[in-house]
Amino acid sequence: MEITPAILQRYNSGTATDAEVEAIETWLTSTDTEAYSLDPVDLAEMKAAVWDNLLEQAIDEQRSIRSIHASRSKVIYLPLVAAMLLLLVGVVVFQKLNWTTANGSVSEGLLITSAQGPIEVLGDNFKVQFSGYLQVVNRSNQYKSIECTNGEQYTLDPGETYYLETIDGRHYLIAERHLSPEDNYLRFVKGEVEVIAKTI
Amino acid sequence: MYRLLLFFTLCLQACNPFGGSVQPNDKGTILIGTRVNTPQGRMYYLGAYSAIPSQVAPQDMTLLGHNIAIYSYGEHPYIWDGTAAQLFKYEVGKDNEIVAVDSIGFERIAKSNSFGAVAFISEEEAYVFFLAEGKVIEFNPTTMKLVKQMEVDALPIEKGVMVGTNTYYAFVGNDGKILLPVGADPSTFGKFSERACVAVFDSKAKSVRYNEDRRMTIGYNNFTKDFANGDLYYRPSKYIARVQDYSPSQKDAVSGGLLRVRSDGTYDPDFFVDLQKVLDAHRIISVIAVQGKDVLVQYIEKDWKMPANPGQWFGCSTKLAMVDVEALTFKDITSLDKYGTVYPVGEVDGKAYYSNFGAEDGKYHFFEQDNTTILNTKIEAIGGSGIYIARLR
Incomplete structure (x- = not known):
């Protein structure tokens, strides 16, 4: 399943289907960009935005503290280079997508x-x-x-x-x-x- | 550059599965909750501050979600998440960052939609109430472990009454007693109970009894406190007032009264004031504040034309009045009109705090009550209404 901004918005708001959730959570820990048609920098930006949303909405994701830590633990296995890539696009993510908790994202x-x-x-x-x-x-x-x-x-x-x-x-x-x-x-x-x- | 550094810090936190560990805050932090209007609906936020701030804004606060209730005890905030059916324990770090550190779930013990309230007795003893199912659960707030599950007498069901009930709020009284006003479910419409009721849980005997008073009807969010002397009062509710307006058979039931509740959970037989009669009002919306004999009341005037559509009832025009419950006189209060509706949200250092919605200028504030019932603006809440304030110990 291709990861699109619409699917990510549904994931962030808790309204994604089971198949979408599985696809997104696989994608979050994957470094393979060839399967997706979006620009790799755009993909990295979207990935950073999702993680920040997870960090701030940890409780609203209906998971226990332990399972959130388990999800987070996958990130430590990302190469440090990948983590730095998230850092480099971080400011662009906040400005471009405006996915802050106060403003949220507007759906249709x-x-x-x-x-x-x-x-x-x-x-x-x-x-x-x-x-x-x-x-x-x-x-x-x-x-x-x-x-x-x-x-x-x-x-x-x-x-x-x-x-x-x-x-x-x-x-x-x-x-x-x-x-x-x-x-x-x-x-x-x-x-x-x-x-x-x-x-x- | 600052934003890059900030985001770098966030990324490092995201990469560290054990990032929930913080240095505890021992400064008596102020905890503030707001409900913010976002494109995704209204969301609840929580912030921690070293002193009473002049302004609170969601970008500086922690997003909790949209189906939550806020509590605090000792050094910790506790958040009930109705969607997850879990109570989450938070820690406030020395930089006032708020981090979830533990949780306890009840989904296998009781239904989430029968959750009522949480009450803390000590660092080792607290209770969660599901009285619609006749269940009380004791847990240890330090370990967040279940201690005991108790079967108690469930909320009484009155024959012919259609409006459901639960205990949505808890007040810790004297001698280990927890007082829980029995409230009407605001989402149900129909014949309501014409008896005020308080559930009293004895934490030593592990039992519940229900005290009724027929001088007044049931309500919702019924308790209000005189912060000067600690007296508890059972007050009217707009939800019952609305149902009553569309229920001809109950139009004369006494829903606009004020009863005093003693520390053992019984009603004071020597105190009752029918505020609706004193004000010659159509209905009482709420009692906002009590201080001695002075009671600040929000009400609908007698000549108000009721809409045919019950969904529009809540947009009614209201007035404020200060009622002297000893002399049974009142004077209209206009100084707070510009703030819209005002309601209590907590207490800090013995002073009661209130918030507002529906202001003329669209702004939201926290107000501090002074030694009378005067409310002074204290904090501006950006983005939405205040819903909680307390000082952590």
């Missing part, structure tokens, strides 16, 4: 979290069938629309987080900006969701 879709976990869907208009209480994050720079199967339609502002709730069989949308920040509403997410993209 929605991140919808149910009891089954998060899924990222690309597109502009969606129809969802769900029960319970979902979190929906519009991670793009555009407005998106969401239609519930009971007929309710909502517009999602760029960069905003919402909660879709179910009351007496109808669905309502709550903007997170109106909720108390000291509460973590993700802990209350429940139910299942099926997403149907209308247009892409």
Whole structure:
């Protein structure tokens, strides 16, 4: 599988498929650049950005402390030259890709979290069938629309987080900006969701 | 050149699988948590500082994730990660770097979504509560090892009540007792309990009892503390106020009151104030601060027009008032209006701290309470709201 920036973004955000995760983790410890069509310097830049993201999001990767150390231990087997290559492109990585934790990377879709976990869907208009209480994050720079199967339609502002709730069989949308920040509403997410993209 | 050197340091850390070892910080570090707006959604950040800073920004803090709860005890922050169902122990180094050093998981013992709260008794004794399942787990915070798993009386289920409950917060009281207000699940909508309830865990007897008071309904995040004398109060919750607005059968239930909770977890029978009546309000949103007889209350005015869409209820217009709970009088407070909604986030050196969201200028602050209920801006939080502040010992 070819490693692309889109796949790396999904890996960093925890929404990559199992096959993508396996491919990326193999690539992270590989020095073979012939299998990839991207420029080797670009590959090194992306690799450095992923490692920095792992360092800062160690807990959010849902791994134990021991397994993170086990993953990291692979790096010590990289030749020192490879480590210096990461160092040399480091500044370029931060400036070019702007993958800092504060700014994050902007994707094009929605991140919808149910009891089954998060899924990222690309597109502009969606129809969802769900029960319970979902979190929906519009991670793009555009407005998106969401239609519930009971007929309710909502517009999602760029960069905003919402909660879709179910009351007496109808669905309502709550903007997170109106909720108390000291509460973590993700802990209350429940139910299942099926997403149907209308247009892409 | 500085950024190259900084990145070189990070790379060396990345290459060292044992980079988690740091020199412990013994300066009584200030720990600050914020929730920052990012393109990937709101994320929680944690920073450590040698003194109260004038500003906190995410680029100087540690990213925790988006499904977490922050605790601290002794010299260490502890972070509950709801996605991993693990409690992580952190260490703050002498340069205020925050590093995860250990963890304990409960995924084989209890369901992550029934996690309630964590309470620390000592360096060797702490508890995690899953009372919806009737489970309490004792662990040793020094070793991060499981000590004991206890089966206790589960949260009582009231017949006909549809809104689920859990204990989301814990307060360590006297004599080894841990007080946990029973809260309504904010994501459920329906008939709610019309009884206030506190779970009291006796860490010596390893048992739980539930104390109820029928003068007021259940809520969420119900405890507030008078930092001047340590008194605990059971306060209203906007989540129940909202459900109540769309539940005609419960529209007259007393959700806007204030009860006092004694150190043994029982309610003071001689204290109750119906704040909604005193203010002649539509609903009470929250009690923000208490100091003696003065209570700072956020409320919705009586003539507010309720939206047909319950999802829009949280955008309601509110006011602040200082209520004298002895004289049962009040005066409107406008000095904090420009900050939007204000809420408590912790305590440092005996002074209560608060944060805000929804300010007119879009800015976020930490406020320090002085000897009255006056809140003074103390720290600017860049990128998002403050959610936690404490001093490590």
